[in-house]
Amino acid sequence: MIDTTKKLTPKERLAIPPQEMPAQDPIARRRNMEEVALGYSEEQARLEALRCLQCKNAPCIPSCPVRIDIPGFIAQIAEGNYKEALTILRESNLFPAICGRVCPQEVQCQSTCTVGRSLKDIDKAVSIGRLERFAADWERLHGELEVPPVKPSTGKRVAIIGSGPAGLAAAADLAKEGHQVTIFEAFHKPGGVMIYGIPEFRLPKAIVQREIEILERMGVKIITNFLVGRTRSLRDLLEKDGFDAIFIGSGAGLPKFMGIPGENLVGVFSANEYLTRANLMKAYEKGKADTPIYPAKRVAVLGGGNVAMDAARMAVRLGAEEVFVIYRRTEKEMPARVEEVAHAKEEGVIFRFLENAKRILGDEKSRVIGIECLSYQLGEPDASGRRRPVEIPGSEHVIEVDSVIVAIGNESHPLLLQTNPEIAVDKHGHIITDETGKTSMDRVYAGGDIVLGSATVILAMGQGRRAAASIHNFLMGNS
Amino acid sequence: MHRIVSKKQLSEEVFRITVEAPYIAEARKPGQFVIVQRNSDYAERIPLTIADADPIRGTITLIFQTVGKSTHKLAELEVGQYIQNILGPLGRPTHIERFGRVVCVGGGIGAAPMYPIAQAMKQAGNHLIVILGARTKELLIMEEEMRAIADELIVVTDDGSYGRKALVTEPLKELCQASPRPDCVVAIGPPIMMKFCAETTRPFGIKTIVSLNTIMIDGTGMCGGCRVTVGEETKFVCVDGPEFDGHLVDFNNMMLRLSAYKEIEQKAHEECHLEMKLKEMNSAKGKGNP
Numbered sequence: 001m002i003d004t005t006k007k008l009t010p011k012e013r014l015a016i017p018p019q020e021m022p023a024q025d026p027i028a029r030r031r032n033m034e035e036v037a038l039g040y041s042e043e044q045a046r047l048e049a050l051r052c053l054q055c056k057n058a059p060c061i062p063s064c065p066v067r068i069d070i071p072g073f074i075a076q077i078a079e080g081n082y083k084e085a086l087t088i089l090r091e092s093n094l095f096p097a098i099c100g101r102v103c104p105q106e107v108q109c110q111s112t113c114t115v116g117r118s119l120k121d122i123d124k125a126v127s128i129g130r131l132e133r134f135a136a137d138w139e140r141l142h143g144e145l146e147v148p149p150v151k152p153s154t155g156k157r158v159a160i161i162g163s164g165p166a167g168l169a170a171a172a173d174l175a176k177e178g179h180q181v182t183i184f185e186a187f188h189k190p191g192g193v194m195i196y197g198i199p200e201f202r203l204p205k206a207i208v209q210r211e212i213e214i215l216e217r218m219g220v221k222i223i224t225n226f227l228v229g230r231t232r233s234l235r236d237l238l239e240k241d242g243f244d245a246i247f248i249g250s251g252a253g254l255p256k257f258m259g260i261p262g263e264n265l266v267g268v269f270s271a272n273e274y275l276t277r278a279n280l281m282k283a284y285e286k287g288k289a290d291t292p293i294y295p296a297k298r299v300a301v302l303g304g305g306n307v308a309m310d311a312a313r314m315a316v317r318l319g320a321e322e323v324f325v326i327y328r329r330t331e332k333e334m335p336a337r338v339e340e341v342a343h344a345k346e347e348g349v350i351f352r353f354l355e356n357a358k359r360i361l362g363d364e365k366s367r368v369i370g371i372e373c374l375s376y377q378l379g380e381p382d383a384s385g386r387r388r389p390v391e392i393p394g395s396e397h398v399i400e401v402d403s404v405i406v407a408i409g410n411e412s413h414p415l416l417l418q419t420n421p422e423i424a425v426d427k428h429g430h431i432i433t434d435e436t437g438k439t440s441m442d443r444v445y446a447g448g449d450i451v452l453g454s455a456t457v458i459l460a461m462g463q464g465r466r467a468a469a470s471i472h473n474f475l476m477g478n479s
Numbered sequence: 480m481h482r483i484v485s486k487k488q489l490s491e492e493v494f495r496i497t498v499e500a501p502y503i504a505e506a507r508k509p510g511q512f513v514i515v516q517r518n519s520d521y522a523e524r525i526p527l528t529i530a531d532a533d534p535i536r537g538t539i540t541l542i543f544q545t546v547g548k549s550t551h552k553l554a555e556l557e558v559g560q561y562i563q564n565i566l567g568p569l570g571r572p573t574h575i576e577r578f579g580r581v582v583c584v585g586g587g588i589g590a591a592p593m594y595p596i597a598q599a600m601k602q603a604g605n606h607l608i609v610i611l612g613a614r615t616k617e618l619l620i621m622e623e624e625m626r627a628i629a630d631e632l633i634v635v636t637d638d639g640s641y642g643r644k645a646l647v648t649e650p651l652k653e654l655c656q657a658s659p660r661p662d663c664v665v666a667i668g669p670p671i672m673m674k675f676c677a678e679t680t681r682p683f684g685i686k687t688i689v690s691l692n693t694i695m696i697d698g699t700g701m702c703g704g705c706r707v708t709v710g711e712e713t714k715f716v717c718v719d720g721p722e723f724d725g726h727l728v729d730f731n732n733m734m735l736r737l738s739a740y741k742e743i744e745q746k747a748h749e750e751c752h753l754e755m756k757l758k759e760m761n762s763a764k765g766k767g768n769p
Contacts, residue, residue: 186699188519188564196701225566227699231502255703257713264708264732266739273702281696282521290523290549291696292743366735413700415718 010053014115018124019048021339026346030316033200033284036343037101042080045134049078051115052126059112060128065462068092070109070128077131083143085135090148094172094214095165095461097140097207100133102198103458104306104337123338140210147217151178156475159184159243161228161416164192165457166249166448168215169464170471174247175218177472182243184226189280192251194457196280197272199310201317202340205279229419238443245443245471248431249464252449253413257406258302262360267294267368271303271311271407278314296403299323300371302357303407304334305454309341311405312349323349324399328356328376328389354378354389358396360404370398409454416450428453437467445471481562484538490617492544493588494554495530501537503529503567509595510573510690510722514698515541515553516564523549526695526717528592528667529568530621539565542591542620548747551755569698570721573599573688579662581605582654583629584647584676586612586668590621592690593667600665601628608661609633610650612668616641647672648679655683663688666725670734677725687725691716694737707733 022038023029029036040048052074060070069088076085089096109128110116116125139146156179160167163185171181189195194208216222228234228250237243255270257263274293277283281291299315301308304327315323325344327334330353334341345351354376361370375395378387412429424432424440430453431446433439439446447463449455485497503513512528531540545551556562573596581600585593590611601607609629613619614637626632633650634642643650647668654661664687666676673689680687693705693716705716710727714720 186566187697188516188524188566225564226502227566227569230568231506231566254700254715254718257703257706264706264713264736266735270703273696273704276696276702281523285521289521290552290747291521292740292747294739295743366732415700 008050013051013053014118016047016051018051019044019127019130021127021130023343026348029201030347033317035204036201037339039137040130040134042138045077045131046080048127049074049131052078053114055114059114060109063112064092064109065458066092066465068109068132073135074126074128074131077135082135082138085131086139086146089132089135093461094148094169095211096132097136098165098194098203098211099458099461100129100131100136101203101207102194102306102456103129104456105129106338108458140207145210145214145217147214148172148176150176150218153180154178154475156180156244157182157242158471158475159228159237159241159246160249161246162186162192162249162251162448162450163190163212163222164249164251164448164460165194166251166460166464166467167192167247168212169461170247170249170447170468171215171220171464172218173465173468174471175215175220179472179475180219180221182221182223184228185222185224186227187280188224190222190224196276197307197310199275199279199314201313202310227415229415234416234420234441234444244475245445247437247464247467247471248416248439248444248446248450249448249460250413250416250450252410252454254411255406256409256411258357258408260357260359262362262368263406265360265362265366265368267296267362267403268360269294269403269405271301271307271405272410274311274405275307275314278318284314284318293318294403295319296401297321298401299403299405300357300399300401301325301405301407303327303409304329304336305407305409306336306340306456307409308405308407309336309344309349311407313340313344313347315403315405316347316349320403324352324401325349326352326355326357326371326373326399328354329386330354330378333386352399356389356391357404361398368402368404370400371404372396372398410449412450412453433467436470437463438470443474481565483556483558483560483562484536486556486558488554489542489620492546493542493618493620494545495540495542495591496553496556497533497538497540498562498565499537500539500565500567501534503565504532504534504537504539507532507539507568508572509575509599510592511568511570512592512692512698512721513539513541513565513567513569514695515562517549517552517556518563522552522563524564524696524698525549525553526569526692526698528690528692528721530591530594532595542588544588546748547744548751551748551751566698569717571719573665573722575599575603577604578686579605580608580659582608582610582651582661582664584610584612584651584664584666584668584672585621585625586647586666586672587614587618588620589666589668589672589690590619590625593665594621594624596665596667597625598628601630605663606630608654610635610647611642612636612647612672613641614638646675648675651676651679655680655685661685664725665690670730670737673725673728674730674734677728677730681726688722689725689728690721691723691728691733692721693733694739707736
């Protein structure tokens with residue numbers, strides 16, 4: 001046993017084995033929706049925290065989109081001061097229980113960790129995300145929900161469009177400064193992608209609801225079933241309803257399809273539709289939910305990102321016997337989080353790398369019966385630095401499936417732009433903002449996927465916070 | 480929360496409810512629809528077209544047919560009760576202009592969303608001809624309302640129980656052959672009816688607008704469940720529509736897509752009927768033994 005009372009040398013710290021994340025048994029979890037990763041025990045968390053070298057230059061901090069004081073909160077966990085650890089986390093991030101679960105730490109904070117570098121293996125970096133989750137869960141299980149202090153009211157009103165990661169992060173910062181914040185959400189429940197998209201088994205909805213509850217206790221008002229652009233225009237919010245500023249965090253929008261023959265057959269879904277039916281509409285609770293989900297035994301998922309992993313693993317849980325992820329490059333190039341890929345494999349998802357769909361085949365009733373694919377090989381690197389997949393002529397082959405889920409990203413949503421031509425957008429339809437998040441329309445700011453295209457929860461939160469800071473400056477007459 | 484302020488059963492399967500929805504009542508335009516969800520827990524989100532609105536009272540009117548579990552449950556709600564979620568108005572409004580001679584074809588429940596469109600077409604100065612069709616007299620709706628605004632009203636029933644015994648395409652064809660010809664046709668009804676209306680006008684080259692009611696979840700463009708093929712292109716009914724050029728819509732693909740959950744829906748529908756019957760029997764029993 002390691003003596004935690006005396007100060008450890010870097011060598012001793014590097015000698016502590018990385019703590020594995022306990023997880024539900026893969027066979028059992030194929031048939032339930034409960035969370036897969038179970039979280040560190042207290043002992044594991046403290047051991048993992050002791051692996052941190054407390055580097056003076058802290059290379060992890062600049063790799064975090066919201067610049068959490070990472071060595072600071074980890075030192076508190078090592079000491080057993082979990083509440084203090086959470087206070088440090090909350091200074092930069094109001095949603096540690098969410099980010100600890102869904103951030104791609106291996107390409108952010110953990111990618112620059114000195115421990116990983118010293119051990120010449122990035123997988124052996126300090127598990128910053130798991131520690132973040134531990135601190136947040138500890139409070140949830142042991143402590144009272146702590147509502148951050150709110151400054152006296154400024155009398156200024158801010159409308160936030162969309163209750164996903166960008167909107168919630170902006171709302172939190174603005175509410176703290178004493179502004180009166182109203183969030184408008186089109187769906188019947190707040191949370192955006194964290195509610196409709198990311199499944200229960202990866203991010204329990206109770207956790208998201210709790211984070212939203214904190215906001216409500218801070219005085220943030222949430223109005224659901226309200227589609228800005230249709231129910232009421234941006235201009236009405238500013239001119240008739242008396243909002244002083246608006247933040248648009250409406251998210252990505254229209255799902256992309258491949259543009260291949262057979263995509264409108266019965267049994268072809270966007271990942272958005274499939275996951276929304278399963279998550280938001282609770283289609284997995286058969287007998288209770290009125291929203292049906294297409295019964296499928298053999299499912300092909302097209303794409304290699306986190307959404308593709310979510311869809312594939314959801315299909316497993318909904319009773320598919322075989323689920324294929326079809327991705328045209330190799331595992332190395334896949335954008336999904338390493339942990340999600342590993343979990344998908346453990347659950348029996350079959351990865352078909354260097355293959356891509358050419359067309360979807362249907363029967364006489366237009367129901368999917370198979371997918372014709374081409375094989376690929378990797379050629380020269382392209383603009384993204386990844387080796388370009390090149391099709392192998394004559395390599396067509398058919399995989400028998402009865403459902404296809406397309407998870408290749410989203411196009412930007414045209415609605416707000418159709419109804420507000422004064423907001424400048426780029427050629428992809430993403431809103432153009434300056435470095436403070438300001439759009440070309442007076443008093444209107446934007447952030448998250450509507451600006452970035454398809455990104456991550458934490459990047460959207462970072463954008464929300466940045467815009468909140470400039471909205472605050474604007475409202476207080478500082479700019 | 481949206482309180483039901485009035486309710487009327489128009490026929491065995493068709494109900495009209497007026498609900499409080501002040502923002503929608505103010506913003507809605509002809510051709511737009513709403514997504515209705517009884518409650519947030521397990522209820523389905525269903526698209527319904529807006530039949531009328533009163534911006535002063537802040538209410539909208541919905542007319543729907545009980546075709547499955549969700550619509551049956553909706554029909555069970557009484558005046559004073561609430562619908563938890565209504566989102567809208569959704570979709571692009573109808574393009575209204577002074578075309579000249581406009582024929583509005585409303586089949587079955589399609590007469591309900593046709594009403595505000597016909598109204599607007601009339602207000603824009605068009606000569607308005609309305610064809611109302613239904614399987615049988617019982618199912619015919621909006622006759623009085625349409626008669627009040629139409630320059631000509633033609634009523635047909637499949638079984639001849641009321642009006643002329645014909646399908647809507649018969650008088651439509653005669654109108655196309657007559658002089659002056661219609662300048663624009665708007666058809667709303669079951670997919671098969673819209674398909675044949677479009678086929679009827681195609682040889683005459685008369686602009687024909689149809690309003691599609693496909694499977695939807697969010698109604699805001701996010702899921703893509705509502706996608707249809709229109710002139711070789713994939714379109715989303717919720718954001719690109721609901722109205723499209725009837726001559727370009729691939730109705731066969733649309734009808735097949737509408738049947739995606741048929742078996743599940745049928746089962747739920749049957750169970751729902753069974754449940755209603757049991758309730759009825761229980762309440763009858765209750766009355767017998769006070």
